[in-house]
Amino acid sequence: GEVERGGYDHFMLKEIMEQPSTLRETMRGRLLEDEGSVKLGGLTGMDDELRQAKRVVILGCGTSWHSGLIGEYLLEDIARIPTEVEYASEFRYRRAVVEPETLAIAISQSGETADTLWAMREAKQQGATTLGVVNAVGGTIPRETDAGIYLHAGPEIGVASTKAFTSQVVVLTMMTIHLGRLRGTLSQSRGREIVRALRQLPEQVAEILKMDNEIRALAEQYKDSKNFLYLGRGYNFPAALEGALKLKEISYIHAEGYPAAEMKHGPIALIDENMPVVVIAPRDGVYDKVRSNIDEVKARGGCIIAVVSEDDEELAGVVEHVIRIPRTHDALTPILASIPLQLLAYHIAVLRGANVDQPRNLAKSVTVE
Numbered sequence: 001g002e003v004e005r006g007g008y009d010h011f012m013l014k015e016i017m018e019q020p021s022t023l024r025e026t027m028r029g030r031l032l033e034d035e036g037s038v039k040l041g042g043l044t045g046m047d048d049e050l051r052q053a054k055r056v057v058i059l060g061c062g063t064s065w066h067s068g069l070i071g072e073y074l075l076e077d078i079a080r081i082p083t084e085v086e087y088a089s090e091f092r093y094r095r096a097v098v099e100p101e102t103l104a105i106a107i108s109q110s111g112e113t114a115d116t117l118w119a120m121r122e123a124k125q126q127g128a129t130t131l132g133v134v135n136a137v138g139g140t141i142p143r144e145t146d147a148g149i150y151l152h153a154g155p156e157i158g159v160a161s162t163k164a165f166t167s168q169v170v171v172l173t174m175m176t177i178h179l180g181r182l183r184g185t186l187s188q189s190r191g192r193e194i195v196r197a198l199r200q201l202p203e204q205v206a207e208i209l210k211m212d213n214e215i216r217a218l219a220e221q222y223k224d225s226k227n228f229l230y231l232g233r234g235y236n237f238p239a240a241l242e243g244a245l246k247l248k249e250i251s252y253i254h255a256e257g258y259p260a261a262e263m264k265h266g267p268i269a270l271i272d273e274n275m276p277v278v279v280i281a282p283r284d285g286v287y288d289k290v291r292s293n294i295d296e297v298k299a300r301g302g303c304i305i306a307v308v309s310e311d312d313e314e315l316a317g318v319v320e321h322v323i324r325i326p327r328t329h330d331a332l333t334p335i336l337a338s339i340p341l342q343l344l345a346y347h348i349a350v351l352r353g354a355n356v357d358q359p360r361n362l363a364k365s366v367t368v369e
């Protein structure tokens with residue numbers, strides 16, 4: 001009822017709005033700023049396995065697979081560990097090779113998703129060390145993994161995952177810092193930069209949430225579109241996938257997420273004035289590259305909503321709409337970029353009269369294969 005929803009119309013909106021505090025809970029007591037490191041109680045006693053690991057395989061489904069893809073980028077970029085993210089349902093049946101000294105990370109909000117659970121069991125049976133990244137306390141995945149980290153984001157009721165996603169990415173960032181420091185691949189000063197950026201996140205998310213009205217107005221304008229394309233590169237390619245998934249899950253509008261540069265190998269054929277294209281373009285290491293992808297869309301008459309850095313002077317004159325987000329470390333930009341895209345999906349769905357908390361055909365947790 002109304003009380004559990006904290007005065008909001010839907011659990012999804014409550015959970016979006018809660019993110020400054022859920023992110024704080026996820027990081028509470030875990031950041032060691034001076035050391036440029038983190039303290040993860042759930043990984044106590046695992047130092048040998050974490051040091052010796054030759055590769056990481058991340059297993060998940062849906063939104064958890066998207067955070068896993070960010071995890072892959074984090075672990076390779078920052079901790080320099082060969083990593084692959086796998087759809088749990090594919091991993092289990094494709095006779096994947098699990099070498100000894102593999103770390104398998106099962107990501108699951110619920111801790112009960114059958115595909116993820118069985119993929120984790122398969123990895124374990126083949127000799128992997130298993131870690132869980134789970135929100136719901138005490139479920140099957142945390143019980144069966146060798147070790148793990150809880151999100152502490154509180155119960156997520158809306159079927160479309162929001163606060164669990166941002167907390168998953170924060171946990172994966174902290175895990176990456178831990179592994180990088182332990183293995184000597186991440187310097188103290190670089191570690192400190194990321195820890196500092198993590199600490200600023202809750203306030204930055206609160207800033208973005210103040211744009212709710214602005215984003216609702218945007219939703220009014222685009223609610224009748226038949227298709228959406230979401231583009232991003234680097235750390236924001238997974239954010240593009242997640243933005244598209246949120247929209248299709250709750251509004252039933254067809255949406256596709258794509259790596260911005262890969263667009264020219266297919267989806268560019270779809271672009272015309274009726275196709276809104278959401279481009280995630282913060283001032284990060286791939287900004288100039290994304291900028292040229294924006295020009296490619298404009299040249300074909302596409303209509304662009306761009307998520308840009310607060311101080312971006314360039315794109316406002318080029319695209320139809322800009323949504324401004326604060327500056328952060330490159331690796332954390334997908335967290336900030338996801339917030340306005342959650343709100344956009346939410347408002348479009350509400351305006352179309354969809355059942356936001358219980359979308360048709362979807363379940364919060366799928367415990368059958």
Ligand code: G6P
Pocket residue numbers: 061062063064107108109110111112113116159160161362363364365366
């Ligand atoms: C279901 C939900 C998705 C979720 C996925 C994985 O399909 O509808 O929102 O991302 O399961 O759930 P998990 O609990 O394992 O993260």
